[in-house]
Amino acid sequence: MTVELETCGLGLVLGGRPVLQDLSLRIGRGWTAIVGPNGAGKSSLLRALAGLLPAASGQVLCDGRPIASWPGRDRAQRIAWLAQAGPAGELGGDLDVAETVALGRIARRGLAGARNTAELAEDRAAIARAMALTECTAWATRPLQALSGGERQRVLLARVLATEAPMLLLDEPTTHLDAPHQVALARLFRRLAPDHGVVTVLHDLPIALHADRVLLLQRGRLVADAAPTDPALHRALEQVFDQAVRVGATANGAQVSLALDD
Numbered sequence: 001m002t003v004e005l006e007t008c009g010l011g012l013v014l015g016g017r018p019v020l021q022d023l024s025l026r027i028g029r030g031w032t033a034i035v036g037p038n039g040a041g042k043s044s045l046l047r048a049l050a051g052l053l054p055a056a057s058g059q060v061l062c063d064g065r066p067i068a069s070w071p072g073r074d075r076a077q078r079i080a081w082l083a084q085a086g087p088a089g090e091l092g093g094d095l096d097v098a099e100t101v102a103l104g105r106i107a108r109r110g111l112a113g114a115r116n117t118a119e120l121a122e123d124r125a126a127i128a129r130a131m132a133l134t135e136c137t138a139w140a141t142r143p144l145q146a147l148s149g150g151e152r153q154r155v156l157l158a159r160v161l162a163t164e165a166p167m168l169l170l171d172e173p174t175t176h177l178d179a180p181h182q183v184a185l186a187r188l189f190r191r192l193a194p195d196h197g198v199v200t201v202l203h204d205l206p207i208a209l210h211a212d213r214v215l216l217l218q219r220g221r222l223v224a225d226a227a228p229t230d231p232a233l234h235r236a237l238e239q240v241f242d243q244a245v246r247v248g249a250t251a252n253g254a255q256v257s258l259a260l261d262d
Helices: 042-049 072-078 097-109 117-133 149-162 179-192 231-240
Strands: 005-014 017-027 030-035 057-062 079-082 167-171 197-201 213-218 221-226 245-250 253-258
Touching (some): 005 042, 072 079, 079 149, 149 167, 149 179, 213 231, 221 231
Parallel strands (some): 030 213
């Protein structure tokens, strides 16, 4: 199954304030990174793509149909969403790691769970794959509350992967992760990209510039939609971030540095 999301003149208003304005784009397979300053509308766009925020104008389509018209379970089988990491107390209750990852299978089975041994075997295999991909298999029986922030983030990503949804919407998935695991996550996104849509809101520009496509938002508007090697995108990033960063092409793509010497 493949999924295509599309926004057509999308506008969002939160608390009486416009947060997205006249935004039109189409997202299918591949890794798409959404970047921009604080308050640019990045997380709001992701929530709208997931069908969690109603449009004030325009619309969001999933495979050509208004996203609100999809039954909840059908939508959950197509689109998986990872929220920004919150405090540990908001997550998991008394569940252990394996139980937390298993919640991702509700999108496939509903609350009743597997109906036969074949479905149970499929669920166990999907959970094991998701935990292996996020390197959290060794913690399977540990309580979620006993993990560090970075460890919890990997478990929550495994829960998303366990859904086996073809479209993954991930809001700041690298939060709390150290550099080796940020790199591992970026490599995972690249592995998933040929068969999935992977849409990530990122503050980490060096990671974002390894995506297949970068969407740059500023004050609720899309100001760039380009490959990470595009010089026009580099100049737009520098401008939007008030010349606080320098972006340049390298043999392996693009490099970001802070403009500390200016």
